[in-house]
Amino acid sequence: MERKRGPTPILLFLSRDAGGKATNSSKNRRRIEGRGGAGEERKKGMEASAMRAALFIVLATAAVTATASSEADTVLLLSTSLDADFFLGNVSWSARVSISRGLDFFFRWEEGDFLDRVVVGWRVARKMAVAPLLRAAVVLCLAMSVMLLVEVVSMAVCSLAVKLLRRRPEKRYKWEPIKGDLESGNLAYPMVLVQIPMYNEKEDLVELECKFWASKGMNIYYEVRGNRKGYKAGALKEGMEHSYVQQCDFVAIFDSDFQPESDFLMRAIPFLVYNPKIALVQARWDFVNSTECLMTRIQKMTLDYHFKVEQEAGSSTFAFFGFNGTAGVWRKSAIDEAGGWKDRTTVEDMDLAVRASLKGWKFVYVGDIKVRSELPSSFKAYRHQQHRWTCGAANLFRKVAIETVMTKEVSLWKKFHVLYSFFFVRKIVAHIVTFVLYCVVIPASVLVPEVSIPTWGVVYIPTTITVLNAIRNPRSIHLMPFWILFENVMSMHRMKATMVGLFEAGGVNEWVVTEKLGDALKGKPETQILEKPPIRLKDRITFSEIGFAVFLFFCACCDVAFGENYYYVYIYLQALAFLVVGFGYVGSFIPNS
Incomplete structure (x- = not known):
């Protein structure tokens, strides 16, 4: 006959000696005693009994854990007015024995100081292995930071000098407007080939537009190739093989979303006509959708710095910079002498520029010639674009390094500029140090107190670089904190692309056409405006950013609890930035893009 049980007090006797270690004497033995009493009989299933047993184990284990931290002898009495059946109802004697054995396992685990051994083991490993590796990473990152700082300061000085001294290109090179001749007519002007490579556009509309202008006497051709071999480089190379190209002296290139002004050629061509050593005239990009969202504003800041500082400094010092692939005019003979367009990397524009230089x-x-264009509005499109640019530049560095060293047609100083300043520091070091130092080493240093980072490496250098960037973007100075956090997030993708390019890993020649929001709206008006299909979770979330955000949050919490500096302020903000990007709350989202 089953005996009814009443309220049951649970007694946990815990004892420690003066040294804080559990003793094995019978007096200090831990035990659980349960006493049955009167109570209402209940019939529970096996599932409910198992749940009660699990709750009992959790409660008892929590009590043991809480009491184990005491330094003196302790007796803990947990008394509950709950019905005993809530914990032990329908639990067989064998189940109670199992519970007791489980608790005894935890007690012996504690007696063996298992957790203390883990902590001691981590401290030894941290001192012997982790700390030396982290110190080496700190030294390398600080060295790369100094290299980057010197490069940024030198470019800033050059670009500011050009601006303050008003050393405009028209003063450094001969330039005067090309005057027409009434007798010669159009023959007084040089023949210019304007190439507009396209992919995934509405071919019927493009062909109709070309036929319309051809019917009005314009010298225009619509060419289609049957494959995508070589991507953009392949298209440009095939375009140069047509017979009518031989009539042209210069080649102007525009992507399909670029909108040059009507006087573009009249302002750019004179540099080529009157200066036979000039091979390329590069115009500045302007943007029609820079205020669309925060991500496009940040892109504008980055690209404005690229043109105002990097391109200006390269043009005014060594007359060399990377061609941007569009909004530029080439001398056809320079293209031919350099070997034409090559598809060995995803940066065919930079490849041609290096070989011509x-x-x-x-x-x-x-910089006074501006061409309007569109910025990628979705994070997915921007990430693909940055991967192509970064991976291609690193891969090109691998391919042209020996060629650059062996050439005898340029000075040693220019070789150094191309290999060290242009490629190594700007295309390799900048991406590596941004991610490794500011996203890995600094957060990880809070977990390894044996390693410290100098203040000048954590504060002074990044502050100087940020200030120099802000000087050339005064209207966007209020966005600098967002620019810093977002660029650090993007540094993870750029560093990955850099490694892929350097070691020619999988995807090194991956070419994904940058999708623009304007293209999506033109191509799918019903989808974008009328239907608004549900957004799938996997289309928005990127787990790499979310996982890294978890790591940063952990480091920040450790710094709050145990650290002696204020790194957690920055780490929390950076973790939040990774989290926002990881959940897709950046840029404009294009469903089913």
Whole structure:
């Protein structure tokens, strides 16, 4: 006959000696005693009994854990007015024995100081292995930071000097407007080939537009190739093989979303006509959708710095910079002498610029000539674009390094500029140090107190770089904190792309056409405006950013609890930035893009 049980007090006797270690004497033995009493009989299933047993184990284990931290002898009495059946109803004697054995396992685990051994083991490993590796990483990152700082300061000085001294391209090179001749007519002007490579556009509309202008007497051709071999480089190379190209002296290139002004050629061509050593005239990009969202504003800041500082400094010092692939005019003979377009990397524009520069040709950047264009509005499109640019540049460095060293047509100083300043520091070091130092080493240093980072490496250098960037973007100075956090997030993707390019890993020649929001709206008006299909979770979330945000949150919490500095302020903000990007709350989202 089953005996009814009443309220049951649970007694846990815990004892420690003066040294804080559990004793094995019978007096200090831990035990659980249960006493049955009167109570209402209940019938529970096996599932409910198992749940009660689990709750009992959790409660008892929590009590043991809480009491184990005491330094003196302790007796803990947990008394509950709950019905005993809530914990022990329908639990067989064998189940109670199992519970007791489980608790005894935890007691012996504690007696063996298992957790203390883990802590001691971590401290030894941290001192012997982790700390030396982290110190080496700190030294390398600080060295790369100094290299980057010197490069940024030198470019800033050059670009500011050009601006303050008003050393415009028209003063450094001969330039005067090309005057027409009434007798010669159009023959007084040089023949210019304007190439607009396209992919995934509405071919019927493009063909109709070309036929319309051809019917009005315009010298325009619509060419289609049957494959995508070589991507953009392949299209440009095939475009140069047509017979009518031989009539042209210069080649102007525009992507399909670029909108040059009507006087573009009249302002750019004179540099090429009157200066036979100039091979390229690069115009500045302007943007029609820079205020669309925060991500496009940040892109504008980055690209404005690229043109105002990097391109201007390269043009005014060594007459060399990377061609931006569009909004530029080439001398056709320079393209031919450099070997034409090559598809060995995803940065065919930079490849051609480097080869032409090594042949002794000069480039000029004209910031007063602006060409409107569209920025990628979705994070997915921007990430693909940055991967292509970063991976291609690193891969090109691998391919042209020996060629640059061996060439005899340029000075040693220019070789150094191309290999060290242009490629190594800007295309390799900048991406590595941004991610490793500011996203890995600094957060990880709070977990390894044996390693400290100098203040000048954590504060002074990044502050100087940020200030120099802000000087050239005064209207966007209020966005600098967002720019810093977002660029650090993007540094994870850029560093990955850099490694892929350097070691030619999988995806090194991956080419994904940058999707623009304007293209999506034109191509799918019903989808974007009328239907608004549900957004799938996997289309928005990127787990790499979320996982890294968890790591940063952990480091920040450890710094709050145990650290002696204020790194957690920055780490929390950076973790939040990774989290926001990881959940897709950045840029404009294009469903089913």
